[in-house]
Amino acid sequence: MKSRRLLREVLLPVALGLLGIAVLLPAPAPAQEEVTSSIRRYKDKELSTGYYEEYEVKPRRLRPYVGVPEVQRRYSPVAPYRPGAAVEPGVRSRLEDSHAGIQFYELRRCEECHVQEAGHSHTVRGNLTCRQCHGGEPIAGINYYFSPMNPIRRHAYVCAKCHEGAGISFATFKIHEPKAGDPATRKTFASLYYTNWFMYLLIVGTMAFFGLHTLIWVGKETYHFIQEKMKPKPQIESPAEEPENEQPGPDNPL
Amino acid sequence: MNNQVRIIRFNIFDRLFHVFIMVTFLLQAVTGLGRLLYNTAWGKGVANFFGGYDRATSIHNTVGILMIIGFVIHIAYILAKVEWKAWRRSLFSPDSLVPRLEDAKHLGQKFRWFLGLGPPPAFDRWTYWEKFDYWAVFWGLPLLGLTGIILMFPVGMSRLFPGWVLNVLVLLHRAEALLAMLYIFIIHFTIGHLRRGMFPMNECMFAGSVELEKERQEKPLWIARLQKDGRLEEAMVPGPPRWFRLLYFTFGYAVLVVGLYLLINIFLYRNFIEWH
Numbered sequence: 001m002k003s004r005r006l007l008r009e010v011l012l013p014v015a016l017g018l019l020g021i022a023v024l025l026p027a028p029a030p031a032q033e034e035v036t037s038s039i040r041r042y043k044d045k046e047l048s049t050g051y052y053e054e055y056e057v058k059p060r061r062l063r064p065y066v067g068v069p070e071v072q073r074r075y076s077p078v079a080p081y082r083p084g085a086a087v088e089p090g091v092r093s094r095l096e097d098s099h100a101g102i103q104f105y106e107l108r109r110c111e112e113c114h115v116q117e118a119g120h121s122h123t124v125r126g127n128l129t130c131r132q133c134h135g136g137e138p139i140a141g142i143n144y145y146f147s148p149m150n151p152i153r154r155h156a157y158v159c160a161k162c163h164e165g166a167g168i169s170f171a172t173f174k175i176h177e178p179k180a181g182d183p184a185t186r187k188t189f190a191s192l193y194y195t196n197w198f199m200y201l202l203i204v205g206t207m208a209f210f211g212l213h214t215l216i217w218v219g220k221e222t223y224h225f226i227q228e229k230m231k232p233k234p235q236i237e238s239p240a241e242e243p244e245n246e247q248p249g250p251d252n253p254l
Numbered sequence: 255m256n257n258q259v260r261i262i263r264f265n266i267f268d269r270l271f272h273v274f275i276m277v278t279f280l281l282q283a284v285t286g287l288g289r290l291l292y293n294t295a296w297g298k299g300v301a302n303f304f305g306g307y308d309r310a311t312s313i314h315n316t317v318g319i320l321m322i323i324g325f326v327i328h329i330a331y332i333l334a335k336v337e338w339k340a341w342r343r344s345l346f347s348p349d350s351l352v353p354r355l356e357d358a359k360h361l362g363q364k365f366r367w368f369l370g371l372g373p374p375p376a377f378d379r380w381t382y383w384e385k386f387d388y389w390a391v392f393w394g395l396p397l398l399g400l401t402g403i404i405l406m407f408p409v410g411m412s413r414l415f416p417g418w419v420l421n422v423l424v425l426l427h428r429a430e431a432l433l434a435m436l437y438i439f440i441i442h443f444t445i446g447h448l449r450r451g452m453f454p455m456n457e458c459m460f461a462g463s464v465e466l467e468k469e470r471q472e473k474p475l476w477i478a479r480l481q482k483d484g485r486l487e488e489a490m491v492p493g494p495p496r497w498f499r500l501l502y503f504t505f506g507y508a509v510l511v512v513g514l515y516l517l518i519n520i521f522l523y524r525n526f527i528e529w530h
Contacts, residue, residue, distance in 0.1 A: 166409055172418045218444060
């Protein structure tokens with residue numbers, strides 16, 4: 001009896017309390033961050049200068065930015081850093097010099113290899129060149145820890161050069177976005193893909209329905225109009241109805 | 255025109271709202287298309303007409319805010335217009351633009367008439383396509399306004415949600431704007447200008463009044479209802495003066511020409527449109 005009361009009145013609340021604390025506490029991490037809340041993270045600093053490298057520490061398993069599916073998939077916590085595997089394009093994203101070992105690299109232009117990345121709003125509208133964002137040689141891989149393009153500091157080192165106060169969230173805007181109509185986009189950027197389909201069906205549906213509706217309508221009304229215009233003709237032609245119309249005269253020249 | 259019996263259809267506020275949305279919509283269409291097609295010589299020319307890409311953008315933003323203000327004023331206007339003490343009757347009467355079951359029936363009847371299977375539908379005050387026109391703007395304007403405001407302040411707004419949402423919003427904004435332009439420049443212009451009874455121009459949105467005899471054929475139930483309620487006499491108004499007709503004919507046709515010019519260029523440069 002007593003032990004059951006002990007269980008109910010002491011142990012159970014304590015266990016629940018501990019469980020609650022365990023849920024609320026940040027998960028165990030290999031490195032300590034200066035901001036302990038995993039929800040707010042850098043939020044209060046994001047709109048300031050953007051520079052907080054003094055306090056910067058290595059991120060935990062999850063990177064401190066809102067995920068874009070493609071980028072997150074590229075970063076695998078399991079696969080180690082392998083500089084030897086430089087020939088694989090996927091692994092190049094973690095190299096200090098991502099173009100190391102490419103033949104005649106000095107003579108080539110970016111868009112010869114990066115065809116998909118060439119035309120986008122920043123180059124077409126903003127008149128930017130690749131290097132204005134990606135920097136000079138050596139161009140580090142995007143996931144190389146000390147790269148300015150690394151998502152943990154990209155907003156401060158790249159975006160904020162023009163977009164004053166750019167934060168981590170802002171930097172997840174996809175400059176080199178996949179084509180919305182491409183089936184592969186369903187996996188890499190699902191919301192864009194489905195929005196594209198929704199708007200496509202809306203435009204085609206609305207225009208097809210009302211286009212057809214209006215075309216038939218105007219056509220039919222014009223047809224009736226012409227028919228009505230044609231109708232009185234036989235009456236005019238018959239001499240019994242209005243013969244004076246047929247006779248040319250000073251008042252009624254034909 | 256002036257010696258015919260005319261009854262009032264739109265009050266001065268309705269007409270002002272329409273002229274307001276005509277001017278702002280056209281400005282948005284021109285500045286927006288100039289920037290959308292900035293990768294073509296035509297788009298550059300249009301944007302340069304407004305002083306370049308950045309200036310066209312700021313005009314687009316300012317006019318967009320004006321449109322949102324106009325929309326809010328319109329909401330206040332319709333909220334004030336509803337008789338809230340008898341809201342059920344006020345909202346769902348034939349004088350209201352709220353869709354009714356009859357509209358669906360009219361649409362079906364219209365298609366039966368297209369196929370020669372029956373008489374054309376007899377309309378009350380608002381036909382289903384007029385209601386669709388109204389509600390299309392009513393849904394399009396908040397969507398374009400909201401996405402536009404967010405895209406106007408990308409850095410601040412990306413504190414509220416991830417930045418890649420802006421990619422989706424750009425697509426939404428452009429696609430919805432293109433749908434609006436196609437609908438207005440093709441369907442709305444055809445219905446307003448090319449229909450047999452309307453041919454040079456459907457003047458009622460500018461003049462505010464319609465010819466009674468014409469309306470007796472187009473919307474017999476409305477006229478019958480006015481007659482039954484004894485309100486037909488008080489609905490009669492004099493026709494628009496000659497100078498005013500000249501003014502709105504010029505204005506209407508100027509807008510028509512600009513709209514068709516944009517439409518043609520949308521089709522010419524359709525392959526250069528970046529949807530997002």
